[in-house]
Amino acid sequence: MSRRCRLAIDAMSGDAGVTATVPAAASVMASDPDLELILVGQPDVLHPALQQAGLSDHPRLRVQAASEVVEMDESPSQALRYKKDSSMRRAIDQVRQGEADACVSAGNTGALMATARYVLKTLPGIDRPAICTTIPCRGGEFRMLDLGANIDCSAEHLFQFAVMGAELAEAVSAGQRPRIGLLNLGEEEIKGNDQVKQAAQLLQASDMDYVGYVEGDRMFANVADVVVCDGFTGNVALKSSEGVAAMISHYLREEFQRNLFSRLAGLVALPVLRSLRRRLDPRRYNGASLLGLRGVVVKSHGGADEVAFAQAIRTGRVEAMQAIPNRIDARLGQIFGKEMAR
Amino acid sequence: MSRRCRLAIDAMSGDAGVTATVPAAASVMASDPDLELILVGQPDVLHPALQQAGLSDHPRLRVQAASEVVEMDESPSQALRYKKDSSMRRAIDQVRQGEADACVSAGNTGALMATARYVLKTLPGIDRPAICTTIPCRGGEFRMLDLGANIDCSAEHLFQFAVMGAELAEAVSAGQRPRIGLLNLGEEEIKGNDQVKQAAQLLQASDMDYVGYVEGDRMFANVADVVVCDGFTGNVALKSSEGVAAMISHYLREEFQRNLFSRLAGLVALPVLRSLRRRLDPRRYNGASLLGLRGVVVKSHGGADEVAFAQAIRTGRVEAMQAIPNRIDARLGQIFGKEMAR
Structure with missing residues (x-):
């Protein structure tokens, strides 16, 4: 299995926005030569941050423009209906279009779940996606x-x-x-x-x-x-x-x-x-998984700093490599098959 | 208001039984000259423990015999139906009969709640008693x-x-x-x-x-x-x-x-x-209140030691002095009255 993996990052998300997401992207890319990133957000905000982080012409990074940002206190339905060019929505779009193997956002949980569910859809056999995290x-x-x-x-x-x-x-x-x-x-x-x-x-x-x-x-x-x-x-x-x-x-x-x-x-x-x-x-445990969708979506804590957001990116990386949605789908097929055979 | 107060102690209760309840009783009585205690339990177990704690002929303590003990894993309905002479039941009886101002037990929560509810009844306006504790x-x-x-x-x-x-x-x-x-x-x-x-x-x-x-x-x-x-x-x-x-x-x-x-x-x-x-x-926070009953019942942690059980006794003491059930009753009457006047 190739270790190559491409993630879409909602670079505008979280309380810290690009001041956390861009340095986090730089640090994860530096330690992982098989990782490619699509940073999604407002170009006029993103480019200066990338320059500062020395990522301007990085061969494994590209910027995907998105003109809007979902606010932390915005209602999910509002975000879904009126912010179709948000960094969150565009990052999830990358997954749906097969451009990215996973997406990572520190944005508002409700909006992220609603948008991911709308754009990616749930797996057959799953009524509702769930949020899952790792706890020490x-x-x-x-x-x-x-x-x-x-x-x-x-x-x-x-x-x-x-x-x-x-x-x-x-x-x-x-x-x-x-x-x-x-x-x-x-x-x-x-x-x-x-x-x-x-x-x-x-x-x-x-x-x-x-x-x-x-x-x-x-x-x-x-x-x-x-x-x-x-x-x-x-x-x-x-x-x-x-x-x-x-x-x-x-x-x-x-x-x-x-x-x-x-x-x-x-x-x-x-x-x-x-x-x-x-x-x-x-911060070592940052990165909750939205499970049950037809794609990998990882939610970072909204208050994440560079270290925490980097961990969320690594979580997305692991889940993409393990193709978690496919595994869940196959397992549900097995269970369904068994039930059919009874 | 007189500070005199009499509590019924389920002396057989909890994992440690009399080895925790009796020394706890001794320590609280020593520091509180207005407190009287009724220790409820099997006399052949209680008397040696009292003797060891130097409480044999204490003027503010008496023993109330009860032949049975509710086990920690016994079902509430079982305890209620078949253990009518348990230390738990007899301790609650003391409250109902007006012999004690409160009762304290480290016994099984379900059995204590069921028995207290059956023996004491809930206050008018309360559908269900609740368990309340103090948390730092x-x-x-x-x-x-x-x-x-x-x-x-x-x-x-x-x-x-x-x-x-x-x-x-x-x-x-x-x-x-x-x-x-x-x-x-x-x-x-x-x-x-x-x-x-x-x-x-x-x-x-x-x-x-x-x-x-x-x-x-x-x-x-x-x-x-x-x-x-x-x-x-x-x-x-x-x-x-x-x-x-x-x-x-x-x-x-x-x-x-x-x-x-x-x-x-x-x-x-x-x-x-x-x-x-x-x-x-x-242990400093031991002693949960069973609220909504026509009497004060305090539940100690089952694993309470002497220090923790003493705290549960003090909790019962305070609630008895403050006549919590009367206060709740009066408050419910006020609310009910208001609603009637609308």
């Missing part, structure tokens, strides 16, 4: 979906999420069979809603490695490679986790600045604390 | 409910939770008007389910200090004193938060043990790290 846990990481694209989900939707998450996890982990868990309440409590219970039955009957219900705290103990839930729960769980991590980091700083002794202790402990921070750096 | 955040703490008693909640249920949480928060914070938030997805995403949207309208129309939607991460930035959600979401959010905190603490230990230098740094930083741990010690 003890001694590893896991994938979680959905994270906000779908608020109310049926058992069938949850099952489809599991299939998509499993294909992604398996492709990226070099073929290891992923453990699939369903996010649910503790056993002590009343035992989950009907959708989750029915999804559990569907998963049990499948040939996936279904490990059962996973509680919120157990996710971080490395008990599943893919954790499946509806988008409301997933969004709240992910953001709560981020909130706690930020609070602990805040308190850690505060404690180390309390008095002269603690400042000295902080100085001594600095290399260790830095190593911890590196390990849990959210 | 930057520069303060907030209360969150429901945490697992109710999986599917209507807008009216969420509104009732808000009323109950607000009364508790106001009573405990010496009358400060609490800020009420509804847990929801980020603005960028599709904007929440119908129940949450309708609950927002109810809260906007009320005279509570409603601050709007709160995202999972913002909870920890001290933006609301009461965060309202359905029990599925609340349970997942709380447990995810606990899971992340445990993971960070695990990594912190690991990083400080990586090599000789980091061990030395850890030694120097130990007082600072201890101070951080004290600040976020979950």
